[in-house]
Structures are given as C-alpha cells and as structure tokens.
Amino acid sequence: MHEFRLLIRLNLKNMLGSLKKKQKKGSLLAGSAGLVLLGLFLAFCMTVNALSTAELYRLAGLPQATLFSGSLYALLITLSMAVMRSGAAQKSSDADLLLSLPISRSVILLAKSAALYLFEAIPLAVFFLPFLIVYCITMSAGMLVVLRGLLVLLLTPLLPVGISYLLSWLFFCLGSRLRNPQHIATAFALVLLVAYLLFVFMVSGNSAAAPDIQSQFRSFPPAAWMMQFIAFGDLSGFVAFLALTVLPFALGVRLSARIFGREMRSFHSQNKTLDFRPHSPLRALLRKESRRYFGSSTYVVNTIFGLVMMVAATAALLIFRSRVLELLAAVPMLSHAAAPLLTAAYSWIVSTVSISAVSVSLEGRSLWLLKSLPVQVRDIFAAKILFNVIIVAPVALVCTVCSACALALPFGDALAVVLATLLAALLIAVVGLCFNLLFPRLDWTDESAVVKRSMSMMLSFFLGGFLVAAMPVGCLLLFAQVRFSLTGSALAVIYLLLSIILWRRLNHAGKRRFAALS
Amino acid sequence: MLQIEHFSKTYDGKRRAVDDLTLHVAAGDLFGFLGANGAGKTTTIKAAVGILPFEEGRILVDGLDVREQPLLAKQRLAYIPDDPQLYDGLSGMEYLNFIADIFRVSQTEREARVRRYADMLELTSRLNDIIGGYSHGMKQKLEIVGALLHQPQLLVLDEPFVGLDPKAAFTLKELMREFCAAGGAIFFSTHVLDVAEKLCNKIAVIKSGHLIACGDIESVKGDQSLEEVFLELIDHA
Numbered sequence: 001m002h003e004f005r006l007l008i009r010l011n012l013k014n015m016l017g018s019l020k021k022k023q024k025k026g027s028l029l030a031g032s033a034g035l036v037l038l039g040l041f042l043a044f045c046m047t048v049n050a051l052s053t054a055e056l057y058r059l060a061g062l063p064q065a066t067l068f069s070g071s072l073y074a075l076l077i078t079l080s081m082a083v084m085r086s087g088a089a090q091k092s093s094d095a096d097l098l099l100s101l102p103i104s105r106s107v108i109l110l111a112k113s114a115a116l117y118l119f120e121a122i123p124l125a126v127f128f129l130p131f132l133i134v135y136c137i138t139m140s141a142g143m144l145v146v147l148r149g150l151l152v153l154l155l156t157p158l159l160p161v162g163i164s165y166l167l168s169w170l171f172f173c174l175g176s177r178l179r180n181p182q183h184i185a186t187a188f189a190l191v192l193l194v195a196y197l198l199f200v201f202m203v204s205g206n207s208a209a210a211p212d213i214q215s216q217f218r219s220f221p222p223a224a225w226m227m228q229f230i231a232f233g234d235l236s237g238f239v240a241f242l243a244l245t246v247l248p249f250a251l252g253v254r255l256s257a258r259i260f261g262r263e264m265r266s267f268h269s270q271n272k273t274l275d276f277r278p279h280s281p282l283r284a285l286l287r288k289e290s291r292r293y294f295g296s297s298t299y300v301v302n303t304i305f306g307l308v309m310m311v312a313a314t315a316a317l318l319i320f321r322s323r324v325l326e327l328l329a330a331v332p333m334l335s336h337a338a339a340p341l342l343t344a345a346y347s348w349i350v351s352t353v354s355i356s357a358v359s360v361s362l363e364g365r366s367l368w369l370l371k372s373l374p375v376q377v378r379d380i381f382a383a384k385i386l387f388n389v390i391i392v393a394p395v396a397l398v399c400t401v402c403s404a405c406a407l408a409l410p411f412g413d414a415l416a417v418v419l420a421t422l423l424a425a426l427l428i429a430v431v432g433l434c435f436n437l438l439f440p441r442l443d444w445t446d447e448s449a450v451v452k453r454s455m456s457m458m459l460s461f462f463l464g465g466f467l468v469a470a471m472p473v474g475c476l477l478l479f480a481q482v483r484f485s486l487t488g489s490a491l492a493v494i495y496l497l498l499s500i501i502l503w504r505r506l507n508h509a510g511k512r513r514f515a516a517l518s
Numbered sequence: 519m520l521q522i523e524h525f526s527k528t529y530d531g532k533r534r535a536v537d538d539l540t541l542h543v544a545a546g547d548l549f550g551f552l553g554a555n556g557a558g559k560t561t562t563i564k565a566a567v568g569i570l571p572f573e574e575g576r577i578l579v580d581g582l583d584v585r586e587q588p589l590l591a592k593q594r595l596a597y598i599p600d601d602p603q604l605y606d607g608l609s610g611m612e613y614l615n616f617i618a619d620i621f622r623v624s625q626t627e628r629e630a631r632v633r634r635y636a637d638m639l640e641l642t643s644r645l646n647d648i649i650g651g652y653s654h655g656m657k658q659k660l661e662i663v664g665a666l667l668h669q670p671q672l673l674v675l676d677e678p679f680v681g682l683d684p685k686a687a688f689t690l691k692e693l694m695r696e697f698c699a700a701g702g703a704i705f706f707s708t709h710v711l712d713v714a715e716k717l718c719n720k721i722a723v724i725k726s727g728h729l730i731a732c733g734d735i736e737s738v739k740g741d742q743s744l745e746e747v748f749l750e751l752i753d754h755a
Contacts (some may be wrong), residue, residue, distance in 0.1 A: 056743065117528070129746070148652040208588070267649050269609070269644075269646035271646050272644055272646070273646075274611050274629075274632070274633075274642075274646070275611060275615070276618075276620065276625050276628050276632070277625065278615075278617070278619055278622075278623070278624065278625050279615070279619045281619055281620050281622070284615070284619030284620055285614050285620075286614050287606065287612075287616070288608070291605065291607050291608045291612060292605060292607055292608075294607070295606070295607020295608070295648075296607065336578065364603070365601070365603040366603040366604055366605055368564075368569055368597075368599050368603070369603075369604070369605075371568070371569045372567050372568065372569055372592065372597045373592060373617070373620050373621075374588075374589045374590070374592035374593040374620065374621065375589075375620050376589065402612075516571055517573050518564075518569070518570060
C-alpha cells in the first residue's frame with residue numbers, strides 16, 4: 001500500500017510537472033477552458049436528454065427507467081472507450097526504472113491504472129450524472145439513492161480500464177507472431193468497432209421495437225442491475241454489477257502486469273527479396289504517410305470511426321429505403337430538406353476523419369528527418385492533406401451517391417450533395433493541418449495522448465465539424481425557396497475557396513511555424 | 519565545404535547556446551567537434567543542416583546559404599542525429615527507398631549502394647523487418663546506409679559511435695576515411711577523444727557556446743594527448 005501511494009504521488013507530480021514545463025501558460029489556460037466548456041456543453045445536452053426521458057418514463061409509470069437510460073449511456077460510452085483503446089499496447093517510458101525497484105508488477109500497474117481510471121471517470125460522469133440528478137430531483141430521492149448512484153459511477157470506469165488491459169494482453173500475445181504487430185491490432189480494433197456499432201444498432205432497434213419498457217430491462221441486464229441497485233438497493237443487482245466491473249479489472253491488471261515493460265518479440269522476415277523500385281518524392285511522402293497511418297492501430301481506430309459510421313448509415317438507408325421514401329412523401333417539408341440534411345450529416349461524419357489534425361504531431365521525435373531532407377515544406381503539407389482526402393473521398397463518394405439514389409434526389413441536388421461532401425472533406429483536411437501547426441505536440445511518449453486528447457484534434461473535430469454541418473443547415477433555413485442544387489453548389493464553391501485561402505496561409509505562416517518546430 | 523561564420527543562437531530570447539562561432543570544414547576534412555555536455559555542439563550541428571532556425575551569422579554548405587537556399591544545400595549533405603528516431607512502422611528497406619526517392623536516386627544506384635553499405639554493416643538480412651523491432655545500434659546502422667545513399671558531399675554526424683558494436687564502429691571509421699579520401703567532408707561531434715585523435719585531421723573545441731580551440735589536430739594538441747589538452751581547455755579556458 002505504501003508503494004502504491006508513493007507511485008500515485010509520483011505519477012501525479014510527474015503529470016503536473018510536465019504540464020507546467022511544456023505548455024505555455026496562455027495555451028494551457030485556453031486548452032483547459034476549452035475542455036471545461038466542452039464538458040459543460042455535453043453536460044447540458046445530457047441534462048436536456050435526461051429531463052425529457054424522465055418525463056416520458058414518469059408518464060409511463062416507470063420513473064426508474066430514467067436510471068436505466070443513464071446506465072445504458074454509461075455502458076455504451078464505456079464500451080466505446082475500451083474499443084478505442086483496444087489496439088494500444090500498455091507502454092511506459094519509466095518501465096525499466098520501476099521494474100528495477102523492489103515493487104511488485106501488479107502494484108506498478110495498479111498505480112498506472114489510476115490515471116486511466118480518471119480519464120474514463122470524467123466523461124462517464126458527464127454522461128451519467130445528469131440522469132442520476134434528474135431522477136433524484138424528480139423522485140425526491142433520499143441520500144441513500146445518491147450514494148448508491150455515486151458508488152455505481154465509481155465502479156463503472158473499472159470496466160473500460162479492465163477491458164482495455166485484457167485486449168492489450170491479447171494483442172501482445174498475438175502480435176509477436178506477425179511482421180508488423182500493429183496491423184493485427186488495427187484489424188482487431190476495427191472488428192471490435194464494427195461489433196460495437198452493431199451492438200449500438202441492436203440497442204436502438206430493440207428500444208424502438210420493444211413492446212414495453214420491462215422487456216428492454218430484460219434485454220440489457222447490466223443496465224438493469226445498475227438501475228435496480230440505485231433505485232431500490234437491490235443487492236443481487238449490485239453483486240452482479242460488481243462482478244462485471246471488478247473481475248475484468250482484476251484479471252486485466254494481473255495479465256497486463258505479466259507483460260508490463262516487456263518488449264514484443266521482434267519478428268524476422270523470411271522474405272529476403274529487396275524491392276528497389278523508385279517513386280516520385282510526393283509519392284514517397286504519401287507512402288510514408290500511409291505506412292505511418294496504417295502502422296498505428298490507435299491512429300486508425302480513432303480516425304476511421306466516422307467512415308465505418310458512414311458506411312453503416314448508408315447501408316441502413318438502403319435497407320430501409322422504402323420506409324424513408326414513404327416518410328418523405330408524407331411530409332413534403334422533409335422531402336425539401338432531404339438534400340441539405342444529407343449533406344450536413346455526411347459532412348459532419350467526414351469531419352470526424354481528421355487524419356491531418358495530428359499528422360505533424362505524430363512525426364514526434366522523427367521530425368528531424370523531414371526537416372533535414374531536401375523536400376519542400378509545401379510537398380510535406382500536400383502529402384498530409386492528400387492522404388487524408390484519399391482515405392475519405394472514395395468512401396464519401398460511394399456513400400453520397402448511394403444515398404442520393406436511395407432518396408431519389410433530383411440530379412442537380414444529388415450532384416450538389418456529392419460535391420459539397422467531397423469538398424468538405426478537403427476543407428477538413430486543410431483545417432486539421434492548420435490546427436495541428438497552431439497546436440503541435442511533438443514530445444509525446446504515448447501516441448494515443450496525441451490522437452485522442454490533443455487540442456488540434458479537438459478543435460478540428462468540434463469547430464471543423466460544426467462549420468461543415470452548420471453550413472448546409474444554414475442554407476436550408478436561410479434560402480428555403482432556392483433549390484439545393486444551387487445553394488449546395490455554392491456551398492461547395494465556398495469550401496473550395498476556403499481551402500485555397502487556408503492552403504495559401506499554410507504556405508506562408510504555416511511554413512514558418514513548421515520551420516520553428518523542434 | 520561547410521562554412522560557419524559568426525553563428526549565434528539564442529533560445530527563448532534569453533539563453534545564448536552558441537555565441538559568434540566561426541569555423542571552416544574543407545573538402546577532404548575529417549573534422550571533430552568536441553565539447554562537454556550542453557556546450558552547443560548539437561545546436562551548431564542542427565543549424566548547419568537546416569533543422570534549427572537561427573538569426574545571427576551565416577552557414578554555407580558548398581557555398582550555398584542554408585537559410586536562403588535550404589533545398590540545394592540539403593541536397594549536398596546528409597545528417598545523422600545522436601538519437602536514431604526513425605519511422606517505426608516502416609521496414610528498413612521502405613525507409614531507404616523513401617530517402618532514395620526524396621533524393622531521386624536511380625534504381626540501379628540505390629540497389630548497388632544499399633547492397634554495399636548494408637552488407638558492410640551486416641544489416642541486409644534485416645532490411646525487410648519493421649524498424650520498430652530494431653535495436654538502437656541497428657537503427658543507427660540504417661541511418662548510416664540512408665545517409666550514404668545519395669552520395670552527399672558533406673556528412674554531418676552527431677555522436678555517431680554511441681550505441682554501435684565494436685565491429686560496426688570500426689566499419690564506420692573505415693567508411694568515414696574512405697568518404698573523405700574521395701573528396702567528401704565530415705563534420706562530427708564526439709565525446710570519444712581517442713577516436714577523434716586517431717580519426718580527425720582537424721578539431722574544434724566549444725565551451726559554453728564559445729569556440730576555445732580550432733585547427734589541425736597536431737597544432738591543437740602539440741605533444742600532449744588530446745584528452746589532456748581537452749581537459750585543460752575545458753577547465754581553464
């Protein structure tokens with residue numbers, strides 16, 4: 001216990017010290033303020049959601065179902081966080097030092113997991129607490145309900161931490177059998193991602209189709225256990241939930257402790273044929289970007305989520321085409337809004353695939369190489385933007401064309417949807433690179449810190465996403481009488497112009513910033 | 519080949535890492551750059567290869583200003599840093615092809631050079647492996663092969679012997695001698711004074727950003743060993 005406390009204190013001091021050392025005071029404050037604002041915004045949205053849910057279930061005579069909804073949200077968020085981190089190996093730059101000290105591996109890993117626990121607990125609180133608070137207020141619940149709710153909240157983050165430890169261990173065992181272990185991690189994480197999306201579809205499908213709320217409780221026992229314990233103090237529910245969270249965590253810590261600090265056995269290629277084919281410098285840069293991207297499961301999984309979502313949404317649209325067309329025919333206003341709303345939805349999804357937003361940061365300590373080579377900074381930027389577009393554009397093109405056909409949009413509207421979405425992808429790629437040059441982070445030791453939590457990624461995701469999603473909606477609201485073939489085309493031209501303006505800025509101010517990076 | 523004239527570098531507008539440094543590395547020179555930790559060696563080297571921006575002074579590579587014509591200057595040089603941070607997701611061969619593509623080295627030339635240098639450094643059998651699985655020394659060997667791929671005129675090396683096994687260190691020394699005998703110039707920093715004494719024809723010693731000795735090795739050390747002279751300079755200059 002003494003060592004555990006010492007390690008926790010050490011990790012905390014180290015984290016605070018590195019924040020003080022590496023961040024300028026202004027950017028640290030701006031970043032913190034941005035995160036707080038984002039948290040408040042999400043909490044506000046969840047509170048509105050919780051209020052409407054509570055009212056619905058109160059009228060149905062099952063007010064405790066509010067807690068069921070909150071629990072379901074918490075579990076879905078928890079699982080998504082575990083999936084997102086599944087490919088990342090548990091690395092630590094101080095592993096050798098810690099392992100040389102007389103401290104057991106499990107204690108070291110337990111102390112390390114405290115930071116992970118915090119990172120999971122904060123978003124979970126944002127999603128779960130509004131439901132608990134709304135339930136307690138509307139039901140005038142006592143202190144015991146509040147305490148039981150908080151206990152559930154404290155236990156829930158153990159689940160994603162435990163699952164991600166278990167997946168890391170599995171990845172370690174499988175990875176050492178392959179040439180590039182990251183590829184198996186990427187494939188593995190993508191399979192999990194698809195499984196997760198199927199699960200979410202199943203949850204929402206069941207919610208819509210279930211004849212009564214009681215049957216939904218039976219469909220998702222973990223959320224029902226959480227609800228039963230918080231609302232009624234049901235001990236059997238608590239024990240089941242405790243087992244669900246603590247057992248994977250304990251097993252995950254135990255297994256991950258065995259591999260902590262161990263280098264994955266390096267694989268020796270049996271292929272002795274060397275490939276000397278030459279390529280142009282730009283193609284060489286693109287190939288490097290591609291290897292960098294697909295060589296990191298964390299990078300792929302966290303940026304490709306949108307594309308998987310886009311394919312899933314398009315597939316759903318094609319499957320339920322007749323029902324959607326019936327709905328559009330029944331509501332003429334909706335029919336008129338179909339093209340701009342489709343553009344807004346696809347553009348927003350495209351904005352989540354912001355590969356360029358961390359592409360400079362991920363050069364990390366190998367940035368010296370690009371800077372020492374006789375290659376124009378413009379070409380480096382072009383390769384990063386182009387790679388982002390190459391990944392997004394083909395999927396976006398197929399999905400928008402399929403959706404436009406499924407909705408039987410007029411040719412002009414369909415063309416505008418396709419063009420606006422594709423140019424939104426270009427704009428997002430350029431915007432992402434601009435943000436990354438404004439907020440670079442090169443001194444990382446764990447790339448998931450850059451991919452998931454860097455300022456450039458957040459800004460690109462939220463500001464870029466807001467911009468490209470709000471513009472088509474703005475067109476719909478402001479120019480309701482004008483055909484979308486015109487407003488959508490105008491939107492595409494605006495995206496193109498903005499991209500050109502930002503590209504020119506990149507080639508002046510961006511170049512200077514890149515030169516100053518070290 | 520490399521002219522550094524009145525070069526100064528200040529970090530954060532306060533700390534002066536290098537102050538008014540002037541030195542000249544001619545073709546055929548094997549020039550050792552010595553100094554204690556934090557003396558300003560890496561700062562000078564990074565500025566010389568165009569990685570680190572600077573405001574005062576001028577650095578020329580084969581007569582080309584690294585600030586005004588950076589691409590042309592970089593075409594003529596190769597740099598190997600002290601810490602071999604490469605792209606861990608690429609295989610060794612993919613990395614070498616990337617470097618060769620940037621320098622537009624033809625297929626026949628790249629094949630001949632890769633085979634020659636990788637064989638010398640006993641790296642050929644591992645070239646299809648992922649760099650992430652390489653040891654520190656193997657990464658350094660890969661950097662050396664990459665640096666020689668485009669036949670630069672100037673090699674700038676920061677602590678090139680750290681992490682190399684004795685055989686690879688010997689091969690590198692042979693390669694360095696061969697490179698300079700063919701008319702190339704090498705500017706490298708090192709803490710290994712024995713190596714500098716045996717290998718270099720010229721040395722410079724830097725202390726707290728100031729050049730305290732520079733010239734032919736014989737004229738700098740006289741009858742003493744380089745180690746004695748270095749310690750004397752560092753303690754008393």
